[in-house]
Amino acid sequence: MVEQSADVERAVRLLAAGEVVGLPTETVYGLAADGSNDSAVRKVFSIKGRPPGHPVILHVAQPDDVHRYAHAVPPEAERLLRAFWPGPLTLVLPRSALVPDVVTGGLPTVGLRMPAHPLFLEVARRLGRPLAAPSANRFGRVSPTRAEHVRLDLGKDVPLVLDGGPCAVGVESTIVDLSGKSPRLRRPGGITPEDMLERADVRVFVDDGEGLPVPGSLPSHYAPRATVVLAASGELWQRVRTEALRRRVGVVHRGAAPPDLPDSVATVRVGESEQELAHDLYAALRSLDEQGVELVVSVIPEVASGSVGEAVLDRLKRASAPRPE
Numbered sequence: 019m020v021e022q023s024a025d026v027e028r029a030v031r032l033l034a035a036g037e038v039v040g041l042p043t044e045t046v047y048g049l050a051a052d053g054s055n056d057s058a059v060r061k062v063f064s065i066k067g068r069p070p071g072h073p074v075i076l077h078v079a080q081p082d083d084v085h086r087y088a089h090a091v092p093p094e095a096e097r098l099l100r101a102f103w104p105g106p107l108t109l110v111l112p113r114s115a116l117v118p119d120v121v122t123g124g125l126p127t128v129g130l131r132m133p134a135h136p137l138f139l140e141v142a143r144r145l146g147r148p149l150a151a152p153s154a155n156r157f158g159r160v161s162p163t164r165a166e167h168v169r170l171d172l173g174k175d176v177p178l179v180l181d182g183g184p185c186a187v188g189v190e191s192t193i194v195d196l197s198g199k200s201p202r203l204r205r206p207g208g209i210t211p212e213d214m215l216e217r218a219d220v221r222v223f224v225d226d227g228e229g230l231p232v233p234g235s236l237p238s239h240y241a242p243r244a245t246v247v248l249a250a251s252g253e254l255w256q257r258v259r260t261e262a263l264r265r266r267v268g269v270v271h272r273g274a275a276p277p278d279l280p281d282s283v284a285t286v287r288v289g290e291s292e293q294e295l296a297h298d299l300y301a302a303l304r305s306l307d308e309q310g311v312e313l314v315v316s317v318i319p320e321v322a323s324g325s326v327g328e329a330v331l332d333r334l335k336r337a338s339a340p341r342p343e
């Protein structure tokens with residue numbers, strides 16, 4: 019159910035009063051607070067269980083707002099935002115004095131993004147302030163791509179979640195750091211380095227993000243409750259059968275499942291195209307968690323380089339990385 023204007027009104031009133039609200043974006047749902055209000059942003063951290071000192075993205079309602087919240091905007095950043103905003107691209111830039119420390123985690127930079135979801139933009143415009151919004155999940159868990167995911171995870175702590183339907187992209191925004199000498203990819207997402215070269219003439223360098231003390235660069239981020247292992251498509255079903263002898267297994271697969279699987283195995287089929295795969299992945303992991311599986315065996319999808327499939331592979335690798343105790 020897509021929300022009516024009365025709910026938008028309510029969201030704006032709550033945000034203006036320093037409360038947090040779950041809002042849809044085209045990537046994943048965000049847990050939003052007035053980004054100019056310290057104590058409101060702190061509420062976001064405490065509800066998510068996110069340790070302080072991690073930066074959150076500041077979401078603006080128009081491209082020109084970049085000049086209010088960044089104190090320097092290099093030509094590459096201008097070209098990127100003209101080409102891709104509103105859309106799934108976050109630009110890390112030197113912050114202006116208008117950005118509170120709690121938003122940047124004390125860093126000299128700020129992550130800025132103008133999301134493409136009409137409901138989000140309407141709320142931000144009516145509020146007249148930028149919105150600090152991390153993904154609306156508990157810290158370290160899979161991001162929500164539907165309003166009901168947010169309600170299940172955080173519902174009792176959040177007074178309102180606006181329902182904007184399932185997220186079109188399904189994985190978090192691409193993050194490009196423009197605060198150094200050359201543009202660097204900090205997180206792969208819906209917009210790829212190839213897209214940025216083609217449409218904005220910006221060459222983005224890909225590095226491993228090591229040394230960045232921020233969530234999303236932690237190896238085990240984006241994980242469901244169940245342990246996750248990855249299997250090449252030719253080995254997937256054999257692995258599933260072996261594991262299913264010992265524990266309750268869920269499978270994320272592409273294409274048809276074999277007809278003779280043990281009854282205890284839960285399966286979720288994800289889309290064939292890279293876009294469908296990104297769109298389906300988090301809902302698939304959440305659904306297997308809900309079915310109480312102990313182990314998720316996910317296919318390693320074959321994806322075209324330069325597609326959003328690379329962001330999916332990144333998230334699957336993180337979901338299957340060893341977790342801290």
Ligand code: TXA
Nearest residue numbers: 045047048073074127128129152153190191232233234
């Ligand atoms: O698609 C998205 O980006 C979603 C929607 C809600 O907009 N938001 C999201 O936020 O994924 P979050 O907080 O879950 O992840 C934001 C990531 C952080 O993990 C951090 O790595 C990076 O953005 N980030 C934010 N500000 C930064 C900064 N100043 N420097 C480096 N990285 C930053």
Ligand code: MG
Nearest residue numbers: 152153154161
């Ligand atoms: Mg997140």
